[in-house]
Amino acid sequence: MLPLNLQALLVSVLLLLSLLGLWEWAVYAPATEQQELTEYELLMGGGEPQARVPPPSAVLGRAVEELSNPFYDAGPNDKGIGIQLGYSIGRVLSGYFLAALIAIPSGFVIGMSPLMYRALNPYIQVLRPVSPLAWMPLALFIIQDSTASAVFVIFICSIWPMLINTAFGVASVRRDWINVARTHELGRLRTAFTVILPAAAPTILTGMRISIGIAWLVIVAAEMLVGGTGIGYYVWNEWNNLDLTSVVFSILMIGLVGMVLDLALSFITRSVQYAD
C-alpha cells in the first residue's frame, strides 16, 4: 500500500489529466477547410470563424512562451508577465505592510483597553463590511494618483482582519499569564512584548494571513479599474485584445502567486504557534 501522500498525489494527477483532456476535447474544433478570404478577413488577419475558449495545449504553449521571457518590456501595453505580477505584488505588499503597521499597534490598544474596545467597535463594524473598491472614487479624488489609490484600497481591505484579530488575540490572553508578568514586576511595555505579543502571535498572524488573501483578491479588481500596470490590468487588457489564451494563463498565475503568499504566511504562523 502506498503512503497517503503518494496516493493523494496520484489522484491529483489523474484528476488534472482527465480534466485537461475533457477541456481539450470540449473546445476542439476540426481545422476548417481553407477558403478564399474576404477583403474584410484579409484586413482583420483572417481569424477563426468563431471565437473559442482556448484549449489547454494553447495555454501551455502561451505559458512556456511568456515564462521563458517574463521580464521583457516593449512599451506600455506589452510587458512581460513577471513585470505585471511584480507591480501587483509591490502594491499589495506596500498597502499590506502599511495596514499592519497601523492595525497591529491599534489592535493592541483596543485589545488591552476595554474602554477603547467598546468605543471603537461600532466604527469597525460599520467600516469593515464596506467593499474596498467602494473607496476607490474617494481615494482617486483625494490622493489624485491611481497607483497610490490602488495601494490605499489594499490598505483599507487588509486592515480589518489584522485589527480585529489582534484586538481579539490581545484581549483573550490568559489571565494567568498576565498575573505571571505582574508577580514578576514587569512593566507595561515588557509585559506587552514578552507575554502578550507571544501569547497573541498565532491569532495576530491568522489575521495577517486572512488579510493577505483578501489583498490579493482585491488587487486584481483594483488594477482593472486604475489601469496602466499590474496583473489586473493585464487580464483586462488581454480581454480587450480578445486574447483569451493569455487571460486563462494569467488566471493560473494569479492563483499561483496567491498560493505562494498564503504559504509564506502559514509558514510564519507555524513558527509562532505554541501548544498549550
Place this chain on the structure above:
Amino acid sequence: MSRYFLDIQRLVKRYPPVRGNAPLTVFEELSFGVEAGRFVCIIGHSGCGKSTIMNILAGLDQPTGGAVIMDGHELSGPSLERGVVFQNYSLLPWRSALGNVAFAVRARWPRWSRQQVTEHSLRYLHMVGLNGHEYSKPAQLSGGMRQRVSIARAFAIQPKLLLLDEPFGALDALTRGMIQEELLQVWGQTNQTVFMITHDVDEAILLADRVLLMTNGPNARIAESVVVDIPRPRERGQVLHDPAYYAIRNHLVEFLITRSRELSGAEQPAAPPPAQPGLYPPEIHPSRDAAPVDETVPLAARRASLVR
C-alpha cells in the same frame, strides 16, 4: 515590631452588592502571622476565601480593609519579593522549561548576563530534578514536571516569601507525594518562608510547621492554628509512624468535617488560638533548627528523648 515576618492585620475583603443583594463579605478582621523561615499551611473548604487571601498576599487583589505587613513594610501590589506557584502552573507555553525559569530570573536580576541567567536557572531546574527536560516546552511535560518547573521558577528568584496556591491539587497521588518530598528538600536548602494553601490534610501535616484552619465562608475566619510538631527532616513513609501523626490528622479532619461548619460565622478571634493535638509539650518545637536527627536511633527512642 511584630514577632511575625508576615503579619496579616484585620484583613477585610468585601464585594459590593450586586443588583440589590447584600454585600458579600468573604472575611472580616482576619489576623494571623507567619514566622520567618517557617512553613505554614492554610486548610479550609472551597469558597472559604483561601484563594482571596493568597491573591492579596501575591498583590494581585486588593483588600477592602486591613493591612499585610511583610518584614516591617506594608504590601502594595505584586513584587518579586514574593514568589507565587499557581495551581494551574501558569507556565508560558511558548517558552521551554529553562526559558520559563530564565524569564523570572531575568526579571529579578535585569543586569545579569545571559550566561549568568542560564546558569542560575539551570541550577534550580536541576534542584527539582528536571535534568534532561530543560529545553522541553510545557506541553511536552507531564503535569508533575510542569509543576516542578513552576516551583523552580518561584524558588529561583529567591523571594522573601513563597506563596503556594494548592500547587499539587491537579496531580495524581503518586506524583504529588514525590513532589512534596522534593519541595521539602528544596525548602530545606533555601531557608524560605512558605505560605501554602491546600485541601489535603496529609500534605499539610507532611509539609507544615503550623496549619491554619479556616471556617466556611462567607464571613470566614481562622479558627485555629495547629502546631505540627513532628520532627524534621520528615519523610512520607516515616511521618505516618510518628505517634503525633494521627492525633494531628484526626484533629484536622474533625475540624473539616464538623467544626468548620459549626464555627462558621462565629466571632472573629483577635488571633487564631493555638492548638497542639500532637504529643509534644508546647515548649518543645522540634523544627528544622533543631540538631540533626540521628537516623540510627529508632524513632520511638528519639520520641522518648524529646518528650522527657
